Amino acid sequence: MPDLSINFAGIKSPNPFWLASAPPTNSGYQVMKAFDAGWGGAVWKTLGVPVVNVSSRYGGVNYRDKRLIGFNNIELISDRPLADNLREIEEVKKRFPNHAVIASLMVQTRQEWHDIVRQSQDAGADGFELNFGCPHGMCERGMGSAVGQEPKVLQMIVEWVMEVATKPVIVKLTPNISDITEPAMAARRGGANAISLINTIQSIVGVDLDQFAPYPIVDGKGSNGGYCGPAVKPIALNMVKNCAQHPDINLPISGIGGIENWRDAVEHILLGASSVQVCTAAMHFGFGIIREMTSGLEQYMVEKGFNTIYDMVGKALPNVLHWEDLNMKYKVTANINEDKCIGCQLCYTACEDGAHQAIKLNAGTRVPEIIEENCVGCNLCSLVCPVEQCITMERTDDGTQHLTWKERTEAGDVPTEFNDEKAGGRHHWVPEPSAALGKERHKTLPGKARVINGETEVPTEA
Amino acid sequence: MAEFFTPTTEQEFAENFAQLKPVMNRTEALYESSRCLFCFDAPCIKACPSGIDIPQFIRQINSGNDTGAARTIYEANYFGNACGKVCPTEVLCEGACVYNLQEVKPIEIGRLQSFATTKVIKSGEKLFGPGVDNGKKVAVIGAGPAGISAACELRSLGYEVDVFEAKAQPSGLTVYGVAPYKITNEETLAEMAYLQAQFGYNTHFNSLIKSREELAELENKYDAIFLGIGLGKTNELGLPGEDKINCTGAVEFISELRQHHHEVAVGRKVIVLGGGNTAMDAASESSRLGAETVILAYRRAKEEMGAYDFEYDLAKGVGVKGLFNVAPIEITGNGYVTGVKFIRTETKDGRVQEIAGSEFVETCDMVIKATGQAKQAEFLSLIPGLKLDGKGRIIANAHTGQTANPKYFASGDAWNGGAEVVNAAAEAKLTARGIHAYLS
Structure with a gap:
């Protein structure tokens, strides 16, 4: 069996799955229940001066019948007295000495930071996560993302913490910034032992069409909240990658954002995370999802021959390049598997209206045909196709040539003028604009009631 | 059981x-x-x-x-x-x-x-309404799917519309002929009430048009006449004993069932004659009314039945038994039905042939004939110049529904020979447009 345990900047955990600092880690009861279910660690709901919350705190983004593909909240840090939280941290650590309990912290003054770090250490916390990410409520008071967006302030506070911390310190970064590596480098300069990202993204998840107010609605009004859930994973992965690839950061990364199953976790790990944190999925489905996550991760590691998590950390990083370093000689073309095609023609209309008019329809069949010379290999048809492995992108270049944009630029072989002969689309066929008019009116416009055309056999005049 | x-x-x-x-x-x-x-x-x-x-x-x-x-x-x-x-x-x-x-x-x-x-x-949300009154009037004969659909479309085009219906309720076979497990009377009539409230056509129930004089009056009073009369009674089989008590037509049986529900009596052992969708309905319904045995007797093989597979499956699912390659030759009984005398058949070169000497009697106490509906030839003969095809169907223009008598238009079963509600609804919409083109 592969070894799932990790040593994250000195914080040991039986597996890389931690609960993120959020409502699921609000109490000792929840954290014990999570550890009992199989979670490896928990970042406690942020400690500080207890807050007062509003009622109606979460909003969701649904897609068709799928609930909470995105999720946001306007809840603040812990509203429980510090002493209660610390007593429960101590109790959890006694019962689960080998699990990771990390205290998330957010206070203002140097003295407060010193006090809360010391008290958390005394309670037995295995490490700290400095919450410089919360994008609502706390930032207006000069904390949370207000800190994460000011690298100098961030660095100063990290330095304060490092003055007294005897346990590893993780800095949690806000994505509400144009370059995530700047606060990450500030954390490193301040002496932090690791970073975690991303915190939530400032958001409005929806507007009530009757009340004209954003969700979640508090007495007819709303406020921007913090966005998370499956929808944010792509943003998180990119930021994790940015931090992992940056040579001056070089800190362990705890990946956060849209992790719901083992695949999501592996993706974060392959891009450089060595622990992962989960919140929304646990809020949606409960702590039981950990069983699928660990079993999937184990199965993947067995199949790939990875013995430890560290065999796979960052394994995809060498393959994430700048656009200018991609091979422009590589060419793929769409291929429709006629035996699998069910004739929905979504590929046709997608290519026709949304891409390069490289798919055509033929009389007598609903199976579309790829016009190979028009196909630019954009993948769109294969992405919209509802049948598994029906449209595949097949490599059509011979694999012997390699030329990047950078190389072309260096060789002076790139378009530089508005009507340059070297324009990529110069020799791509496009239909005449007027050929669009009325082309598919009978197939696409409303009021399609068709003339009785043989569907009902009726006697007619000779 | x-x-x-x-x-x-x-x-x-x-x-x-x-x-x-x-x-x-x-x-x-x-x-x-x-x-x-x-x-x-x-x-x-x-x-x-x-x-x-x-x-x-x-x-x-x-x-x-x-x-x-x-x-x-x-x-x-x-x-x-x-x-x-x-x-x-x-x-x-x-x-x-x-x-x-x-x-x-x-x-x-x-x-x-x-x-x-x-x-x-x-x-009751208002989605539609009548068009601007164009001063013209159309009479619609029959308040079935064809007639009501035509009435709606004609109203939206600005015509004043009077619908004449022989029965007491609108929607035709939707409330008198469709199996009760497909739609309830309440649902059917609610849609009819909704449409009438939206479009405002006039309905005249229990108003059978049956004489040349009545038609002549309509011809004088209205600019066009829409025929949505559907089909008639169940075809007679011409068998000895067909008049026995408890030998009934499927159309009549189902109509009673839709109107009187559990008050309709069914035999303990029922034989349904026919292999179409109506036969499947009648057989299913007999079973659901508590008949102990329901036999579906068809003169050809199972595969040759006109009924949709899912309709036969539905009947089988409620215990109906199939009896294939048998032709009824007599309804036996003494006042009341006691059985059906069949002769076995085989299909040779596509033709059904009786097998001599293979007669047998299947006992039962009820026979339901689901052997198709007759055309309303007698009524149609009252319309001057109207032409029918060899099967008794009204001949009309495929796009306008106009018959050989230019004032008369047709849609639905009387035109197509018997199809689904959706066919009648679609045809009638088109025919209403045909009337509009004719009168504009």
Whole structure:
């Protein structure tokens, strides 16, 4: 069996799955229940001066019948007295000495930071996560993302913490910034032992069409909240990658954002995370999802021959390049598997209206045909196709040539003028604009009631 | 042991005749509408005789615009609610759903259609109205799917419309002929009331038009006359003993059943003659009324039955037994039916041939003849110049519905020889446009 345990900047955990600092880690009861279910660690709901919350705190983004593909909240840090939280941290650590309990912290003054770090250490916390990410409520008071967006302030506070911390310190970064590596480098300069990202993204998840107010609605009004859930994973992965690839950061990364199953976790790990944190999925489905996550991760590691998590950390990083370093000689073309095609023609209309008019329809069949010379290999048809492995992108270049944009630029072989002969689309066929008019009116416009055309056999005049 | 106990109350009747396609709730509609792929040039639309823009209304349901969905449906088919429930969707829209090719359950289009339309019918929301009065009048004979659809379309075009119906209620076979487990009377009549409230045509029930004088009066008073008269009684078989008590036609039996529910008596052992969809209905209904044995007797082989496979499956599912390659030659009995004398048959070169000496009597105490409906030849002969084809169907222009007598237009079963509600609704809409073109 592969070894799932990790040593994250000195914080040991039986597996890389931690609960993120959020409502699921609000109490000792929840954290014990999570550890009992199989979670490896928990970042406690942020400690500080207890807050007062509003009622109606979460909003969701649904897609068709799928609930909470995105999720946001306007809840603040812990509203429980510090002493209660610390007593429960101590109790959890006694019962689960080998699990990771990390205290998330957010206070203002140097003295407060010193006090809360010391008290958390005394309670037995295995490490700290400095919450410089919360994008609502706390930032207006000069904390949370207000800190994460000011690298100098961030660095100063990290330095304060490092003055007294005897346990590893993780800095949690806000994505509400144009370059995530700047606060990450500030954390490193301040002496932090690791970073975690991303915190939530400032958001409005929806507007009530009757009340004209954003969700979640508090007495007819709303406020921007913090966005998370499956929808944010792509943003998180990119930021994790940015931090992992940056040579001056070089800190362990705890990946956060849209992790719901083992695949999501592996993706974060392959891009450089060595622990992962989960919140929304646990809020949606409960702590039981950990069983699928660990079993999937184990199965993947067995199949790939990875013995430890560290065999796979960052394994995809060498393959994430700048656009200018991609091979422009590589060419793929769409291929429709006629035996699998069910004739929905979504590929046709997608290519026709949304891409390069490289798919055509033929009389007598609903199976579309790829016009190979028009196909630019954009993948769109294969992405919209509802049948598994029906449209595949097949490599059509011979694999012997390699030329990047950078190389072309260096060789002076790139378009530089508005009507340059070297324009990529110069020799791509496009239909005449007027050929669009009325082309598919009978197939696409409303009021399609068709003339009785043989569907009902009726006697007619000779 | 019968499959069903004989229902003695309205509630027991409703249980025995539970709806095959119950109306969805909002959650079910959300889940089902989410599955739609929104095909380009969708096959479901092409398979719908009324050409409802199905992906459009499903998308509207999915985005919470149920009212818009109902509008999309009604714009194409005034019997939108009824069709969602009574259409043979398995061989129409749902049969054409591309999911079938992936061996995935097709979208439940019929139930989604009923979901959206039921909602507006219940709310009474005003979606349509009559057009600007153009001063012209059209008489519609028959308040079935064809007649009511024509009335709606004509009203929207500004005509004053009087609908004359021999029976006491509108919707024709939807309330008098369709199996009760497909749609309830309340649902049917609610849609009729909704349409009348929207469009404001005049209805005259219990008003059978039966004489040349009555027709002449209509011809004088109206600018055009729409024939939506459907078909007549069950065909006579011309067999000895056909007049015995408890030997009835399927059309008449089902009409009674729809109107009187559990008060309709059925035999303990019923023989249904026929192999079409009406035969399947009559057999299923007999079983659900508590008959101990129901035999479906057909003169050809099982595979040759005209009924849809799913209709036969439905009958089999409630205990109906098939008896194939038998032709009835006599209804036996002494006042009351006691059996049917059959002769065995075989099909040679596509023709049914009786096997000499193979006669036998199958006992029973009720016979239901589901052997097709007669044409209304006598009534049609009262219309000057009207032409019928060899099968007794009205001949009319395929695009306008205009008959050989230019003042008369036709749609529905009297024209197509007997098809689905959706066919009549689609044809009548087109014919109403034909009338408009003729009178404009």
